[in-house]
Amino acid sequence: MYAVPALAYTNSTISHSDQLKEGNFDVNSLELNEVGVLRVLTTMRDDPYLALSFLKRIEGNGASLPSVSAYAAVIRIVCSWSLDEKLSHLFVGIIRKGDEGRGFSVVDLLNAVGEAEEDEKLSFLLRSRVSSALVKAYAEVEMFDEAIDLFWGIEQLRWEADVGTYVVVVQALYRKGDSEGVEKFLGNLLSSETRKHCGFYMDFVEGLCVNEMSLVGYILLRPLRDANMLVDESGLATAYRKVVKGLCNEMKLEEAESALHDMEECGIDPDVSVYSAVIEGHRKNMSFSKALRFVNDKVAQQRKGIESPVILSSILQCWCQMGKFSEALDQVIAFRNLNITLDRFCYNVAFDALIKLGRVDEAIELFREMTCEGIDPDVVNYTTLIGGCCQQGRCEQAIDLIMEMESKGKPPDIVVYNVLAGGLARNAENAYGILKLMEDRGVKPTSVTHSMVIQGLIVAGKIEEAEALNQSLEEHKPGGHVAGIVKGYCEAGRLDEAFERFIRLDFPLPKNVYFTLFTSLCAAKDIDKAQKLVERMWELGVEPVKSMYGKLIGAWCRVSDVRKAIRFLKVLKGREIVPDLFTYTIMIKTCCRLNKLKLADALFRDMKKRGIKPDVVTYTVLAKNNPEEIDTDMKEYGVKPDVFYYTTVINTYYRLNNEKRAHATIQEMTRGGIVPDVATYTALINSYYRLNNGKKAYDLFREMKRRRVCPDVVTYTVLLNHDPKLDMKREMRDLGIKRDVHYYTVMIHHKCKTGEVEEAERIFQEMKESGVEPDGVSYRAIIAGCLRNGYVRDAKRLYQEMREKGIEPPPTEASKNVVLLQTKSNTETRVSRTKIQEALY
DNA sequence: CTAGGGTTAG
Structure with a gap:
């Protein structure tokens, strides 16, 4: 017997609820047996929400559970109204109860639902729909095996599941890591017996892409294309575009490019959005050169759409993010010369680049040109310029620009005002005027405004003023704007003060403040404090x-x-x-x-x-010690080696004088289709030199160039080191390869060895002048050279210089033995061993 | 909140 309490029924407009309230059935006083329940449910055929609610009431009652027939009745009602999501949700509840909790099995329930329908066609539809919903429910509660088993059951019975169910099942297989299952599933989907119509496949591919399984979508595309199942070109094109974009979203850029290649081979033109997705994917990955290479390739292939402003602004952003602002501007000039239309996004990046280079006037000039070309600047353009002016200390221009906005009927928004107020404060200008202006214009300063001003004041060194402003605001908001103070100190490079201010606090700050301070401390090598910061976050209950x-x-x-x-x-x-x-x-x-x-x-x-799980990087690190053992372990773990890994292993074997294994590894790499790159060639060249096979080494150098593998500064360092007679100067310049510390050190070393110390010192000087910072090794090279050849005074001077810079030469075997001390003394001054020792260490 | 791998100099 059921004692049913009042139905809390609120959100239906269907008449049954009214009937209910008016007392046609007074559930409050009714005690219903199973037959009663079913009878009530029968009357609710036209009101699925009411039926669900009624069922819930019975479930909540607790005295006695609803019977299998009651559930079946509700399911039939919900089903007949096509409320698929409700149905799945209902099943989730049923599944969660467990067999014991509900007193019947899911199979019982399915049978009960199906049996009640006599019409064969209707029964088929009902069973299909119900099973689909159940599959989805299983997947939702992560009972993947059940979902998958049930699905195969449906397939066998030839019931029809909807697209969503197919997607859910692949997802279940995918999340279990069952790639065989996925394969079997796809095979089945494509087999002639169960072939679906075009719309189904289109929806399926889309479902895969939005559920982060674009890779599966990609695998499916080829057979669909070959079997001509996507009807026409446009269907195939749409599917391809979705897959490429999906792969980009999932940051699977290699696969995306490969899919793109496929579609181009089929003669399908990817549109701008597809190109843009790939480029932006690379950019988000910080693979700027890949993004730019992609663009160059497409330009070389004369692909349409690549000159769209959307793509252009991505390109410009790439250059800027690499810190190459001049290159970004060159690009802008190139585009304009080609009469390519730029939009305000492109221009905005260009303004930013000019400002970063300190060329504010040119930025404003370009801004005027943009306006002349008929592009109406928006508030973001103004914000960029105003922020830039402040950044370069050009406050009057910033104020002029904000006035211009007003006069042109483009009222500045809160963001512009904030940028300006903060910018003025950090230039020690009066920011309160802007706060006043904001009030006058009806834009209320927010806590962001105040934080930015306080931060600016700190950067400008106006500590007391910042504290005073903070105090006055603290009345409204306890804790106020310490965030601005801490960030200001960070920006001003006053980390100790930032840390002191932070550590006293007994309340948490926004997470970005911790992050700023933490990053600054780590960069400044004040790691003890960085660690204290993390520990303090824990104490304050803030999750780092x-x-x-x-x-x-x-x-x-x-x-x-x-x-x-x-x-x-x-x-x-x-x-x-x-x-x-x-x-x-x-x-x-x-x-x-x-x-x-x-x-x-x-x-x-x-x-x-x-x-x-260790990956190939971990194994690469370990391979330097015992490549043999690591190699076995890696393969057992199913980790695939790559160029980096092979380069290390080959080099290690050579270093261990195990040529046999080194060669075997090279062969294995070639067999695996992995192409050697600069580093691999350089390692090989170096190894051959060390084996006294200069000819083979040089042959390899020529081979790499023939194979279009461009040598880099390391390659030339190796060549120079072993064969100083080779003159590679011009070649390096033509390739635009800059010398680095290693290269200079080798030069210095060589000159010292041949006794040309003055030349060595000149090179050392040249290195510093060209902006290459000498390190411990290079200092040691030059100092040792000076000492060995009697230039003691120079050696001492350089030694002192090194120590002043806080540079220490890294320890080596040679330094332990102080080989240098054994070399003969000098002609200039007689120095004792102890003095040399003092000078060097 | 962009953190990890290979090749070079002593």
Whole structure:
């Protein structure tokens, strides 16, 4: 017997609810048995919401559960109204109860639903729809096996599932990592017996793409195309575009480019949005050169659409993000010369580039030109310029521009005002005038405005003023704008003060403040404080951004303090925080670098134990020690080697004088279709030189050029090191290859060896003048050269210079033995060994 | 919030 309490029925407009309220059935006082329930449900045939609500009431009652027939009745009602989502939702509830909780099995329920319909056609539809909903429900509660099994059952019974169900099932297989299952599924979908119509496949591909399975979509495209199942060109084109864009969204850029290539081969023109997706994908990945190379390739192929302003602004952004502002501007000029129309987005990037180069006037000039070309500047264009003027200390121009906005009937918005107010403050100009102006114009300053002004004041060094403003605001909002103060100190490079201000606080700040301070501390190598910051965040109950843990450990590793890194790792363990792949890899790399091989191995085992799968990068780091063992392990783990990995392994074998294995590895790499790149060739060239086979080395150098592998500065360093007679100067200049510290050091070393110390010193000077910072090794080279040849005074001067810069030469075997001291003394002054020792160390 | 890998100099 059911005792049904009042129906809380609110959101229906259907007449049954009124009937109910008016007392045709007074459920309050009615005690219903199963037959009663079914009878009531029968009357609710036209009101699925009411039926659902009624069922819920019975479920909630708890005295006795609804019967299988009651569920079946409700399901039939909901189904007949095509409320597929409601149906799935209902099933989710049913599944979650479990067999015991509900007193019948799901199969019982399905049978009960199906049996009630006598009409064969209707029964078929009903069963199809219900099973589809159930599959989706299983997938939603992550009971993938059940979802998949049921689906195959449906297929066997020839019931028809909708597209959504197909998508859900692939997703289930995909998430289980069952690639065979996916394959079988797709095969089945394409087989002639179960072939679907074109619209189905289109919807299916789209469903895959929006559910982050574009790769599956891609795999499906070829057979669909070959079997001509997407009817016409336009269907295929649409499907291809969706797949490429989907792959870009999922950051699978290689696959996206490959799919793009396929579609072009089929003679389908990708549209601008497709190109744009690829380029933006690369840009988001910070692969700027890939983005630009892609554009160049397409331009070379004379692809249409690539000159659209949307693409152009991406290109410009790439240059700017690489810090190459002049190149961005060159690009703008090139576009304009080609009469390519730019839009206000492109211009905006150009303004930004000019400003970053300090060329504010030209930015404003370009802005005028843009206006003359009929492009109406928007508020973002103005914001860029106004912010830029402030950034370069040109406050009057910033104010002029905001006035111009007003006079042109483009009222500045809160963002522009904020940028201006903050900008004025950081230039020690009066920002309060702007706050007043804002009030007058009816734009109310917000806490962002105040924070920006406070931050600006701190940057300008007006600490007291900033504190006073903060105080006055604190009355309204406790804690006020310390965020601005801390960020201001960070920006001003006054990290100690930033840290002091932060550590006193007993309330949390917005996360971006922590992040700014944390990043600044790490960059300044004040890692102890960075760690304290993380610990303070924990104390305040603020969850640090996940990447902060890895960054902190990375920072410890960079200064070679493995002990502190390990200690922090233990703290993380105590908090049950599992370090990620990056963190483990950087730790292992550092241990290998410091020759703590046991520790490296322990970390490697620990990561595997804790469920972090090593990838090819991890194996590359480890391969430097025992390539043989690592290679086996890697292959057992199913990790595929790449060029980086092979280069390391080959080089390691050569270093260990194991030519046989080195050659075997080269062969394996070639067989695997992995093409050697500059680094691989350079390593090989170096190895041959070391084996005293200069001819083979040089042959390889020519081979790499023939194969269009462009040598880089490292390659030339190797050549110079082993064969100083070769004059590669011109070749390097033609290729635009700049010398770096390594290259200069080799030059210096060579000159020292031949006794041309003055020439060596000149080169050292030239290096500094060309903006290449000498490091410990280069200082040691020049100092040793001076000493060996008797230029003691120069040696001392250089030594002092090095120490003043806080540079220390890294330890080497040679430094331990102080080989230099054994060389003969000088002609200029007689110096004792101790003095030389003093001078050097 | 852009964190991890290969080749070179002592």
